[in-house]
Amino acid sequence: MSRILLKGGRVIDPSQQMDSTCDVLVAEGRIEACGPRVANEAKAPDVQIIDCTGLVVSPGFIDVHAHLREPGREDVETIATGARAAAAGGFTAICAMPNTIPVTDNQAAVGFVLRQAQLAQAARVYPIGAISIGQKGESLAEFGEMVGAGAVAVSDDGRPVASAHLMRTALEYARTFGIPVADHCEEPTLAHGGAMNEGAVSARLGLKGIPAEAEEIMAIRDILLARRTGGHVHLCHMSTRGSVELIRWGKERGINVTAEVCPHHISLTEEDIGNYDTNFKMNPPLRTADDVEALREAVKDGTIDVIATDHAPHHYDEKEREFADAPNGIVGLETALSVNLTWLVKSRIVDLTTLIERMSTAPAKIFHLPGGSLRKGSVGDVTVFDPDATWTVDPKRFVSKGRNTPYAGRELTGLVHYTIVGGRVVHRPAQH
């Protein structure tokens, strides 16, 4: 395997509080060196030199929440296309949610995800196993066997864990394996039939609303159960100010709770739905400007640990229909970095170091994954991007099979140049 020298970039590595212009050498799939005089040491003929002048070099981004649709809906996305889309978006690793058909709720299914990911040779894919068999919310799936096969967490995402008893048991049982239990917080009787946030806009559009409380009730339930059990609860796609306050409450008390927010929830509001545009329909729904403000603040102060995409591709025909009947979800892997740079960094809410921490170092830490660091010996996963370049989103050019994005036609800031996984370049600029 050849060695790669990333030369002269602005190296930002939150794991070692580094932000300086220097070089990174990747060799044998690992970070060989990271510092100011690396270039001089690497004069061997097998070194591939990538000029990173004017670019940011960071530990590879890790998305702890993606839906890859395989097995079951390979027409919408496959593990391979999802892993390639991830690479195009600067992600060196993604976690695949288990709400596939059939559900990833056993060791064989987990093994299948890993095998397909291996063949794709793009971003790493870490399977998440189901909490309950068939995600039916009844009996626990075999966490031990799934972890043995390579699962890194458990979740019934896509569906709420309605039973508090089941959630409690999952948090307790997961302790043996040291994995987080990732929950989709939604009180099903309150959210039932809802198509968007409940509020002034739903009143006007005549759409059934999902109140903020549907999320917040489950968030505090999970936090309290984490306190009771000592288990690690990870709250997926938080969308309201109330949830932020509850997470803050839990963290102040030392409860083992972590949380994620999606790029769309820190950039868009319910007003953006406009005239029933189904590319703005997702669950949890887009909320109010006040919620967006609270979530941005929470990314800044660390109440929200990570930014995750909730990448949810759907077939064009499925979205091309009446709002209430259209499926929830949008693609996110190829726009996440740019949306975050545009709405968080460019608007001066967080600095680049904080953003990289939330997209790389923190997800590695809380999901116990390799990466998130450019220290010598770390896995050779690196993202190189231009934080200032602008581009206009054209869904037809996505690597993902999904085209369902609310950002179509929007000009975003920040462009991925190189994605390096295990010392191998898996994405490079189109013009090179």
Place this chain on the structure above:
Amino acid sequence: MTLSLGKDLLSLEALSREQIQLVLDTAEPLKEISERAIKKVPTLRGATIANLFFEASTRTRVSFEFAEKRMSADAVNVAASGSSVSKGETLVDTARNLEAMRIDMVVIRHGSSGAAAFLADRIQSNVINAGDGTHEHPTQGLLDLLTLRDRFKKLDGLKVCICGDVLHSRVARSNIWGLTKMGAEVAVCGPRSLLPNAIESMGVTVFDRIEAAIEWADALNILRLQLERMQAGYIPSLREYNRVFGVTRERLDRAPKDVLILHPGPMNRGVEIDSDVADGPHSVILDQVTNGVAIRMAVLYLLSGGKASLADAAKSGGADS
């Protein structure tokens, strides 16, 4: 530039005060057509209209059909049951097929909010929203405005309370937009479980008690309470609904002044409205139905490119250009 409605009539939210005024003023001279022995004018001769009813409807469908026929348009009715829709055809495919037949206008009633707008975005034909989910029912709102204007000779400053299941009512939303744009004061009254959580943001006041609403209002627009709401747990029983929110003779008798009674139908007598109120001297429920035909004629005429100033002349035909 002359005032027009644009390509479609999807909501009253999207219309200006002037556009609403235009429809009402255009409808006025058209009323007379329905009073003739031979109820037919050639105004829309040669125009093809599809009435696309994905939800059961009698009053609205028949009203549109009469409006179309009295203006000599060629209309076809497509009902969801027994059509390609019941075979699983999507709305977008239905729309494209109609478009391929070169129709001029589509009147659509659909169970999903936004369905009319969805269709309008995808076809060239004029689209008239005949009720989309719990969003809007603009022609009903317009005929309610016309009925109120007939009685009070003005809408500005009028106090109108919309009573009942506002949460699930497209009639309520169209009324709120139409009335507030025309300068009326609007209130809603009903159990809070059947009012949208943020209803005040639409510029209305809320009465928790029907007695207070009656005391305040010049007119009540009483919405139909659907039986399903009880089954879905929004209210405990129809009997209690009538006892707490029903518009009854006794409640009206205690009011300081006469209150005009409107209802979009179909009525549940003895639930939201008592029979002696529905059939009483202050009820204009059947005038609403009569006005409905004139309003729909006006909308068809205006969307087809007709000019309001020629609406009177249009009655004898030849105003198309």
